[in-house]
Amino acid sequence: MPGIRSIGALLFLAALLTGLLAEAPLAGLSPGEAAGILGLFGLAMFLAGSIVEGFTKHWTHGVQAIAVSCGLLTALVVTYAARGELQMVLDRAIGDIADGRTVVSENGEVVAARRTDGSFILTGRVNGRDTRFIFDTGASTVVLRAERAADLGFKEADLDFSIPVATANGTALAAPVVIDSLTVGSITERNVHALVTRSGVLHANLLGMSFLERLGSYEVRGNRLILRGKETRT
Known part of the structure; x- marks a missing residue:
């Protein structure tokens, strides 16, 4: 839906500006953390628009959109929660070649x-x-x-x-x-x-x-x- 996706686009823009320009903490969060949360909500808006659009076509399309959205959001949340461990693995890999x-x-x-x-x-x-x-x-x-x-x-x-x-x-x-x-x-x-x-x-x-x-x-x-x-x- 255009309205929901417009909100998502604004949230993505806010995430980008926060990540690039913010220096002070926002609501107790570092600029990187705040940008990540804004980006996650922006993605949620886009996925919500896809779900609504799917149901307007046929209920099976809506169910498929829900399944894809839940899987993608779950993967992102798990990745964010494990960001410390992932950063350490990345550092080790980069340390081997840089x-x-x-x-x-x-x-x-x-x-x-x-x-x-x-x-x-x-x-x-x-x-x-x-x-x-x-x-x-x-x-x-x-x-x-x-x-x-x-x-x-x-x-x-x-x-x-x-x-x-x-x-x-x-x-x-x-x-x-x-x-x-x-x-x-x-x-x-x-x-x-x-x-x-x-x-x-x-x-x-x-x-x-x-x-x-x-x-x-x-x-x-x-x-x-x-x-x-x-x-x-x-």
Whole structure:
């Protein structure tokens, strides 16, 4: 029916706008959850229209439409209820084929796949901002590129470039800082000592020993890097 399907179309549009534009929680739901519920109601309206249309043709068409609608809605509800488990399976599958993707296992281990160049890239957050690091046990501290320092809360005017560091291009000066919070996967450490290099010195941030030495353990197993926090279950 046109009226019911129009309502469904409006609900689909609301779901799309919510998913793309909303940032704050809606009625206690995250934007993703709210968008999913709106989309589900939109689909229900379309299915209801199909059922009504089926009965206007013949009762057998209506019964068939009900059976199809119930099966589809049941599958969607079950899938939504199991979204956490499905996301974990998806993460594991992607982790097997995607260079540098960081995955958190069921017991809290943070796992990253080796890149084709042999390095490990880990996605993390510095002072609440998304950041990527190269795993580097040869770096005595975490090292941040100057190009991202301001975004991470370190103003260039406040930095004292007085610490000499060795780089691939020779010796350079870096500024000591303290990161309020550094998160990689499920592991968060606070008050982490780090260095900020001058612009152009590094091509990537380094996850060095000032963070790694706080972990319960870390190891390279085959093509996987595994980080374990001190509270990680083994």
